[in-house]
Amino acid sequence: MQSGGEILVRSLINLGARTSFGVPGESYLPVLDALHDTAGQLDFVLCRNEGGAAYMAAAYGKLTATPGLCWVTRGPGATNASIGLHTAMQDSAPMILFVGQVGTDMRGREAFQELDYRAVYGSMVKWATEIDSADRIPEIVSRAWKSATTGRPGPVVVALPEDVLSGKSAATPLSGPIAVEEAAPGAGALDALRGHLEQAERPLIMLGGVNWQEPSQRAMEAFAEANGIPVVTAFRYQDCFDNFSPVFCGEAGVGMPAHVQRLIREADTILAVNLRFGEMTTHAYTLLNVPEPRQRLIHVHPEPGELGKVYAPELAIQAGPNAFAQALSMLGSLDRS
Template structure:
């Protein structure tokens, strides 16, 4: 049957298993929009308000579901807006397909209207960037793109679609479904060597990361760790992939890494690293392990051979999928004299939740403690970037059914779109977004997307009138010289109500619980504007203390 390129693309995406697409319309891919007219209920198009928000939604959807998030944007300005989400998906190692309209093949290379060479632009940002020049090759290239996005180290693929290619007719059949690519299994010899190294350790440690865990894989890793009594640490913003209530879980290696986690990494003599890439934030600027040869004996397990030895040379590198490896490992636990080592790490993690009163009208320590008590076990938390992220990232315990959507790239504005995507993927689950006042304003227009799509989360705005992370660095390096970090904000309650959300201003800690109950009861989504003092910039050090310490250091220099 003859069909145009847009129809062939969309029918193939449906066959592959795509359910949601996120985007902003553009004339460069009208043929795709035309095809999406016929797939409502199978492959829906979620109309977004900015391509950056659309790309964040697609990235978060891929991270949450394991199915590539689909992002549709127009050429030039459209895809440059979307580039923030592409970069985030790459650093998060989550599956995503970005389809971008392109100038016609007869105009390419002339710097035509909105023309960009996408292979050059995204060659170092995405996992793969490709352009489809021949309509008959859509199924071939799409199958490769889907496989590339989902296997090895998952990541984003950018696919440019010339306008004339999309409107060309073809009788090529669409894809019938996705090919099966089982995770690579660990070699028996490598598995035996890994067990031998762990069994011979005095202070073993497991570090894990990545978004492509299954519930069974995470449970298998937990089973091995508990049976072997080995402490476990997550990399930056992946603590939700392991049960934090397990006595083996000892915290997160990420921004603001606590001393007890650093101690575990530095003092470990054998480290089993599963499915993580060794990023800057999870190694404290590559200082906790020596580059390229760590003092710790390192076993690195990853589905992509490109991650093995990329920064650190392991004593044993194993190319295997995380779930396949964890299942095989759990079959035979190890034992050793390290119970006190694990217990010390766990005790430090638990002690980290103890906080005194914070100097703020709304005390986020008490708010987060309340949320830990009342939120359902399968809650999904989201956040963007800023000092406020310490609350969902360091002061919440994720059980096996809870999820965290947070960007390893440190991108502001991710939390709101991620919450919308989460609510679309799981409309019956509670979704709570933590957003700073600066972070919220990066993508607050996506409240309109949420309202139109019927996917309204609860959003907590931690409103302190400053760009908190930058202000903290400013006070440490240039104390008492405030420049460019103070904000005059709009009326967030009025803004949220204009988008049809339930909204309240919360002025005190005591008022939060009732306000949050009303937010949960609302069927329109909710925005709570929390009155936070700039002094309460971190859980344990005030803004004034930062400034005073920096001034004193300068005086003594």
């Protein structure tokens, strides 16, 4: 029999977690004990404030494409961390916030620092939940990890009641993560894509989002350079593309340069890969008409909910960035004569 804290930490280690960030609190002491017992396997980076810890976890998730883990205590610890969660959601960065909670026997009484985390974070994250039994820790952690990393990546909140963490269970820790294959574009979509790009006089590629692998970035660069198509990156995603490439034209973000605005506004065809059309990337939604842009829009994204969310694309392709880049590399040079 193991404590809930031990099952949780061992599950995270087996999922591949090696670094976490947080501010210690008495509401999750069994987790801290388990981290001490597994020293060197899952590091705990001590932070001065929960907001800073959440920012670090969000940045870690964005850089590594694996969930950035954050530990905070209940009440003020959780609310301090909310800014990092909001940032992770806006940036589509995988992250899991583990937050202490009052014991299950006290819930609903407005106990000291008690919060309803589903209500507080429900509109801010991909999923907010609370574990009500140590036996369910592997199940909930597996779902949290998958939710944070698949589709449109983002933050997940898991509340940990004190008695769940200290209670004993015979549950087996997770053995590893679920292998989820990226969605890939179909042959018909690729044929349509080729046709649109070959007909375009002023095509533009826009890139963003997380989960890019280096070979996929190189493939996108090779395709854009081979076909002379200018590229801009979305807000806070300058690293998606080689900034020294002859076809790189800048970032569509805060203080967007006039030449980037003009490229987007005057393009006749836009291939948007792995980005969501947010306020900054669209210059407050002024560069493309809502909901039907003047530009022919080809939107590629792994999350179907992002396709047509603001702008209605002429061609919507549900595909992950790496699977799409690999398929795009097979198109080779376009006939744009």
